[in-house]
Amino acid sequence: MTEVTSTAPADRARASELGPVARFLRATELDTRMLGMIGALLIIWVGFHFLSGGLFLTPRNLWNLSVQSSSIAVMATGMVLVIVTRNIDLSIGSALGLIGMIMGVVQAEFLPQVMGIPLGGPSIWVLALISGLLVGLAIGGFQGFLIAYLGIPAFIVTLGGLLVWRGAAWWVTSGRTVAPMDATFRLIGGGPQGSIGATASWAVGIVACVAFVLLLLVARSRRKRFRFPLRPVWAEGFIGTIACAAILGAVWIANSYPWPIGIVRRYAEANNIELPEGGLFIAHGIAIPVLIAVAVGIVMTFIATRTRFGRYVFAIGGNPEAAELAGINTRWVVMKIFMLMGVLAAIGASISSARLNAATNSLGTLDELLVIAAAVIGGTSLAGGAGTIAGAMLGALLMQSLQSGMVLLGVDTPLQNIVVGVVLVLAVWLDTLYRKRII
Known part of the structure; x- marks a missing residue:
């Protein structure tokens, strides 16, 4: 079956009368x-x-x-x-x-x-x-x-x-x-x-991106099953790209913030690590309270939109x-x-x-x-x-x-x-x- 973005010619006619910004917002449903x-x-x-x-x-x-x-x-x-x-x-x-x-x-x-x-x-x-x-x-x-x-x-x-x-x-x-x-x-x-470090942060970011893309695919499949209008493929790709870029950008920023010099020095002494001449860079990564807030947001969104x-x-x-x-x-x-x-x-x-x-x-x-x-x-x-x-x-x-x-x-x-x-x-x-x- 061919995927269509609308089943009503009248809707397409009205959409053609909209400006480029309005057509973009309508296609992406932002x-x-x-x-x-x-x-x-x-x-x-x-x-x-x-x-x-x-x-x-x-x-x-x-x-x-x-x-x-x-x-x-x-x-x-x-x-x-x-x-x-x-x-x-x-x-x-x-x-x-x-x-x-x-x-x-x-x-x-x-x-x-x-x-x-x-x-x-x-x-x-x-x-x-x-x-x-x-x-x-x-x-x-x-x-x-x-x-x-x-x-x-x-x-x-x-x-x-x-x-x-x-x-x-x-x-x-x-x-x-x-x-x-x-x-x-x-x-x-x-x-x-109280942060998870660089490696774990990148892992969380990648998992979040994959999960978001899967949610888009599942939502599109459900629309097809119930014969709802579909977003254009380019709109789905745009939303997925922007979301993943925002997620990975946030991870990059979290990993760009290093531990303070004093804490790094004490950490190196406790673990018998020799500090290099330029210092040791240890990234904070995503903070645990941020992960808690995100988890609460996901659960509350599910409760508000998917439960009786x-x-x-x-x-x-x-x-x-x-x-x-x-x-x-x-x-x-x-x-x-x-x-x-x-x-x-x-x-x-x-x-x-x-x-x-x-x-x-x-x-x-x-x-x-x-x-x-x-x-x-x-x-x-x-x-x-x-x-x-x-x-x-x-x-x-x-x-x-x-x-x-x-x-x-x-x-x-x-x-x-x-x-x-x-x-x-x-x-x-x-x-x-x-x-x-x-x-």
Whole structure:
């Protein structure tokens, strides 16, 4: 059977009347909103690179930027589902702080002093991580129950949670900073040891490229089977080429950032390696928190687009009354969303506390604003019913790029908050204009 890109002559006639850009977008089926975000991100990067005297677009800064974005990106994937159902979670930053403090106390004080398991024991980091996940699940379940079954507005419940969980984090240790973290647990936060190295990074990049190409082929096969219109072969090749180039380019940048000289020297001494005259180059490779964020993004995308639960979430956001009349247990779905949000907060807390090698009372402060901003900038509508996981993760990268660039330029923290607030309002305004145009 001959492959065709359209079965309707009228569609081909209308397509011939479009301009070259519109025909390209129609053939590739690229999301214009996502392209706009990528364009804005590139403009921000180039602008900060110019203003910082060439410091922004360097392997070191881009590698650090990816690590700094990981925690926010992880939580933004859950915030998409929360906002899609016309709810909000203002407590996520405080919940992260409490969970991080509990994980710190478990591995630095409770297990060594009470249970007799020394810091650095083979299972101490696992027990600490499990405790954080359980606390996050409990926090999310409790807030979800109040919202779904008692009918208290999410804004009020999570606003109260913002205060309660932050106070609870202080109460756990009476304001003390808990440190250090377990050595294995610290790998979750990145750093020279918390990266997978050059060889493994190239292997991950190649596997990711192969997987992406296979997904394109599977999607094309399914379209043929159900007699859906097919993209032109050149469009499939273009998408695959650009995606693989982006993946391998990111790996190349990660492998271009070497370990600091002092750490290399200590590593060489510990392993009886003679340092060459020009020094020893050891690449960081992809950081473990980045891999965690990517894995969470893939899983959350699958949940949102390929499961019954995901379809229920978007159905509730589109029309809650119709969803309930259709037989969807809307209360249970909403409660599960907040439970999932709590688990993602625990993952974000593990990344943040491991990166700091400490649990502090200020951990997660104002993270709720960055997470909400990332989801909204990524295309999640505050009116509910629309949003993408990939867009939220890209929004997290954009928000962190703004903060990183302003730090390089020496911008004061209050002004940084002003910029974040302005960007959030601007994003909502642009979303309103976009939806008026497509409706």
